[in-house]
Amino acid sequence: MRRPIIAANWKLNMLRHEAQAFLVAFRADWDAETHEASPEIIIAPPFTALETAARALNDCNVALAGQNVFFESSGAFTGEISPAMLRDAGCRYCIVGHSERRSLFAETDQEISRKAHALLKAGVRPIICVGETLEEREAGKTEDVLAAQLDGSLEDLEPVNARDIVLAYEPVWAIGTGRTATPEQAQETHAFIRAHLQAGRLRDQAKTLRIQYGGSVKPDNIRALMARPDIDGALVGGASLRPDSFARIACFDQPENTSS
Numbered sequence: 001m002r003r004p005i006i007a008a009n010w011k012l013n014m015l016r017h018e019a020q021a022f023l024v025a026f027r028a029d030w031d032a033e034t035h036e037a038s039p040e041i042i043i044a045p046p047f048t049a050l051e052t053a054a055r056a057l058n059d060c061n062v063a064l065a066g067q068n069v070f071f072e073s074s075g076a077f078t079g080e081i082s083p084a085m086l087r088d089a090g091c092r093y094c095i096v097g098h099s100e101r102r103s104l105f106a107e108t109d110q111e112i113s114r115k116a117h118a119l120l121k122a123g124v125r126p127i128i129c130v131g132e133t134l135e136e137r138e139a140g141k142t143e144d145v146l147a148a149q150l151d152g153s154l155e156d157l158e159p160v161n162a163r164d165i166v167l168a169y170e171p172v173w174a175i176g177t178g179r180t181a182t183p184e185q186a187q188e189t190h191a192f193i194r195a196h197l198q199a200g201r202l203r204d205q206a207k208t209l210r211i212q213y214g215g216s217v218k219p220d221n222i223r224a225l226m227a228r229p230d231i232d233g234a235l236v237g238g239a240s241l242r243p244d245s246f247a248r249i250a251c252f253d254q255p256e257n258t259s260s
């Protein structure tokens with residue numbers, strides 16, 4: 001059984017006092033009772049708010065994540081953050097290969113692979129993102145693009161390490177646009193990703209590897225997405241910037257409160 005995993009990616013948002021206020025409000029709304037099937041909750045603040053978030057979450061079962069990392073452990077790399085630094089700050093996860101990193105900063109699959117390997121070596125679990133643009137989807141290239149990104153980003157990954165990674169499918173055309181892949185579209189693509197992994201070196205691990213969906217996830221579509229057999233969670237952007245909104249997404253498996 002794959003445990004659902006819901007992650008908030010705050011991107012370039014939240015000063016420390018804003019992060020503190022968010023987490024206080026989120027914890028008031030979030031059902032913190034955990035059980036075997038309850039979602040794993042992750043919050044990825046900007047680097048400057050990591051310590052604030054770590055303190056605010058130190059007595060609850062919410063994991064911290066970095067939004068990016070460099071693949072070297074130390075050295076003359078001004079402005080970079082190492083995997084060990086993330087772990088030292090309390091991070092159990094780190095996002096790599098987000099479409100904004102790929103498009104705005106020209107990150108390659110090979111760089112993403114190096115980052116993933118460095119994170120695993122430091123004991124931090126990578127959340128590896130893949131996804132196609134609107135032009136690629138309309139040209140019928142979705143599967144080719146995803147296959148190339150998966151093969152490159154997971155290059156030389158030992159099957160034994162597959163249990164420590166998470167994949168996130170994020171159609172670029174649905175990120176921050178208000179457009180969302182339908183549950184059927186998302187399921188079809190997630191099923192392709194899993195089948196592609198099964199056809200390669202991770203054939204024995206593909207069934208248990210968790211695959212998140214990211215792309216304009218909101219409280220009103222999370223349940224329909226999570227009802228699909230190959231969608232194991234969500235990587236949430238804009239809707240994670242409001243504590244009440246993210247709490248509703250995090251509690252997707254709980255009955256809606258319909259009281260006025």
